[in-house]
Amino acid sequence: MPDVIPSEPTRDPRWDIYLRDRCKCVYCGFDGSTSFRAWYNLDEDHLYPQNPQSGTQKADQRLYDDPRNIVIACRTCNAIKSGFVPSWCSEIPEDLNEQWRMAMIESATVEIDRRMRERRDALRQFPLMLRDLARAK
Secondary structure, eight states, rough: OOOOSSSOOOEEEEEEHHTTTTTBBBBOOOTTTTTTTHHEEEEEEEESSSTTTSSHHHHHHHHSSSSSGEEEEEEHHHHHHHTTOTTTTTSOOOOOOHHHHHHHHHHHHHHHHHHHHHHHHHHHHHHHHHHHHHHOO
């Protein structure tokens, strides 16, 4: 009977993305290497999403799955970024170079920060809303 357990564990190719990004969120710097719980809070994020929000073209599957289009992000940043694509990027380029990758990260970081400020401003209004809700009853 053949041995079904490999002599050496196979390495998931996605691990190279974690190594490249040093197990840190490229947007906020959250370090997932401090514990398993911290690592579990990391996700893979596509710089150019499969279904962009901005009405830009849907990504070609081959380019979409290219490791240069994938970064490590904490779950918070990944959720806040969602399908964001910067206005200067109408489609995913055939040549996914480092300059494009860094520009996409920078644009997404600025957008995440903007959305976080909006959420903090809304959160400040929450106690007032609860007060007004209680008065309305």
